[in-house]
Amino acid sequence: MKIKTIVELLNAEVLAGADKLDTDVHSACGCDLLSDVLAFVKEQAVLLTGMCNPQVVRTAVMMDMRCIVFVRGKVPGQDVIDLAEEHGLVILTSDERMYSACGKLYQNGLAAGSVIDD
C-alpha cells in the first residue's frame, strides 16, 4: 500500500514527508507503548499511535520505520516534525481513533507483519 492511500483512507493531514507519499509500505502496528515497539516490532513500516512526544519519532527512527500516524487528531510540536523530515519519515495526523484507523488499513490490505518472538 502506498502512503498516499493511507492518507486517503484515514482522511489524514500530512505534517512531514509530503514528497514521500509514493513510498510503498507492507505492514503496520498500532501501539502506544514505545517499550513494546522497541522490543517486539520487527519490520513494520507504519506506526499508528495516540502517544505524541519526541520519543515517538526517535523510536520510529531507531526502528527504521517509514510513517507515523497520530490518531485522534494529535499534532506533535515543530521540533518533532523537523526531526521526522530530517530522517525521511512521513508524519500524518488523522481524527480517526486507534481502533478504527487500524481496522480501515487492515481491511484494505495493509498487513500486521511479523513480530519478534523468542
Next chain:
Amino acid sequence: MTKEPLRFHFDICGENFTSAGEASVSIKRILRQIGISPDIIRRVSIAMYECEINMVIHANGGTADVDVYTDKIILTLKDEGPGIPDLELAMQEGYSTAPDSIRSLGFGAGMGLPNMKKYTDVMDIKTEVGKGTTVTMTVFL
C-alpha cells in the same frame, strides 16, 4: 596492525525527558555516514537508545561513548545514579521501577535491559548502589 577506533562522546542530560534519545539519533546518523551496514546500525542504535532512556529515567543522565573499530562497535554508558540493587531481577522482562509519569509517556514496561541484551553480542553491567551504573555493550561487525 590494530587501527585506532573512531571515538564519539556524548553528555546525556538527565534534567528533561524531552531530549532523551538525542545522542542515539546522532550516532545513527554518524554510523550511516561512515558506511556501517543498516542491520548493524539498527541493532546499535536501539541498544543505545534503550540505555540512554534508562540513564535519563532512572539515573539523572550521564555519558555515552561509542568506539567504532574495524571489527566491532563498543558502547559505554556511564552514570552516577542510584545503581541497581538486584541486577538479576532488573534483567527480567517486565520488571520496572519507572514512575507513572514515565509510563504515561510510553516507557516503563521493563523491556529495555532484556532488549539491549538481545540486540548486542556482549553486554556487561557494573553497578553499585549509591555510586552508579556502567553498561558496556559490544556489537561485532
